[in-house]
Amino acid sequence: MPEYGYIVDSHCHLNYKGLREDEAGVIERARAAGVGCMLAINTKLKEYDEVRIIAEKYDDVFGTVGIHPHEAENEPDVAVQELIKRAAHPKIVGIGETGLDYYYDNAPRDMQKVNFCAHISAARETGLPVIVHTRDADDDCIKMLSDEMAKGDFKGVIHCFTASQRLADACLEMGLYISISGIATFKSARDLQETVKTLPMDRLLVETDSPFLAPVPHRGKTCEPAFVMNTAEFVADLKGVSFAELQEATTANFFRLFDKITPPKLAGKAA
Ligand SMILES: [Zn+2]
Numbered sequence: 078m079p080e081y082g083y084i085v086d087s088h089c090h091l092n093y094k095g096l097r098e099d100e101a102g103v104i105e106r107a108r109a110a111g112v113g114c115m116l117a118i119n120t121k122l123k124e125y126d127e128v129r130i131i132a133e134k135y136d137d138v139f140g141t142v143g144i145h146p147h148e149a150e151n152e153p154d155v156a157v158q159e160l161i162k163r164a165a166h167p168k169i170v171g172i173g174e175t176g177l178d179y180y181y182d183n184a185p186r187d188m189q190k191v192n193f194c195a196h197i198s199a200a201r202e203t204g205l206p207v208i209v210h211t212r213d214a215d216d217d218c219i220k221m222l223s224d225e226m227a228k229g230d231f232k233g234v235i236h237c238f239t240a241s242q243r244l245a246d247a248c249l250e251m252g253l254y255i256s257i258s259g260i261a262t263f264k265s266a267r268d269l270q271e272t273v274k275t276l277p278m279d280r281l282l283v284e285t286d287s288p289f290l291a292p293v294p295h296r297g298k299t300c301e302p303a304f305v306m307n308t309a310e311f312v313a314d315l316k317g318v319s320f321a322e323l324q325e326a327t328t329a330n331f332f333r334l335f336d337k338i339t340p341p342k343l344a345g346k347a348a
């Protein structure tokens with residue numbers, strides 16, 4: 078197994094307010110902290126170019142194409158080919174984020190489902206992983222993922238995982254990965270912490286979901302990719318492994334899943 082010597086932030090929104098004003102600084106601080114690769118997640122097709130341009134600018138930043146469930150009404154009924162076309166770019170390595178959010182219900186659920194299906198089709202056709210956002214939608218999410226999986230294999234990750242043990246188990250069974258955000262470090266996240274302890278080391282990713290969800294001890298600040306280190310340290314403690322072990326495992330998992338990427342060299346402190 079290769080030695081990476083760095084961590085990956087598997088989910089951040091570098092084009093969002095809070096990060097975009099100091100893009101170069103955000104990336105520099107991440108590198109200096111030991112983050113060797115960042116995945117910039119697209120949430121609206123009309124912002125795809127913003128994500129693509131950031132990914133083109135930095136060797137250690139990659140991007141995705143997708144429509145967040147919150148945007149399913151603004152960008153309804155996306156054509157699979159529209160996703161596939163944009164995913165052909167060399168720095169675009171995943172499909173999403175997509176999924177179901179019944180907590181906010183910002184878009185009608187049937188519209189969320191239609192877009193979710195289209196993203197899964199694009200993932201299946203391109204062989205790229207789908208990045209799944211699911212909140213308060215365990216039953217429908219499990220059902221849609223398993224129905225779609227029965228039609229033909231695809232790869233993917235449940236990002237910012239906060240769902241039930243049942244959803245985690247079902248997704249692991251389907252071969253999907255699970256990404257843990259700063260929420261796991263919150264005092265209130267007891268159930269999530271118990272679930273994290275059960276996740277196999279070879280299916281685990283870490284992320285910031287920045288600019289949101291700054292982990293302890295940064296709560297209240299704008300989250301940025303450098304803070305993925307705090308989440309990784311916390312998860313290592315939870316799982317009773319060393320930081321180095323957690324880092325190497327999650328980084329190897331990321332590149333196994335996002336296999337369009339040639340792993341970059343750490344551009345920060347360790348030249
Ligand atoms: Zn999300």
Ligand SMILES: [Zn+2]
Nearest residue numbers: 088118174286
């Ligand atoms: Zn996100």
